Amino acid sequence: PVDNSHAATDPGLHTLRCCIDQEAATALAPDGVFGQELPLPWVRLREELEDCAEGTTGEDGVLPMTATFVLTMSKVRDMGLEVGIQSDQELTACLRCLHNFGVVVFFD
Incomplete structure (x- = not known):
């Protein structure tokens, strides 16, 4: 106690x-x-990753508990490309930064 x-x-x-x-x-x-200040694509990727972690709680037509806690690097790379992160070097720098902020857990 x-x-x-x-x-x-x-x-x-x-x-x-x-x-x-x-x-x-x-x-x-x-x-x-x-x-x-973070580059805008980094902010957008952070938001996308946070959306994956939140998932849903069972709205109409959506299965409950769809949160994703582990993503493959290829999935994160695709997400990065969608928000404007063009190189693996920039993606790694972004993920290291987000890791240091406590947003994601990332080890390379």
Whole structure:
């Protein structure tokens, strides 16, 4: 069980909060990872991948639970071409970036 009764005075929690605040501030800074502008095709691919992960919940005429959690590289490559990512090098860079943001899990 977790005991939060001493949270207000626990120095470990204060240190943890400070570390989290510092990491968040660094990520949200203009030059941080969340301050980066992404090329439009990368944003579109991210949206396509997120749509695959959401799937459906059984609307009329659609089988429930159609979410996809694993895609072949050839499928992702096709999706990339559809949104304007022309080379394997750019696709790899995009997927690495999305992996670093926590959007996808990608290892090359």
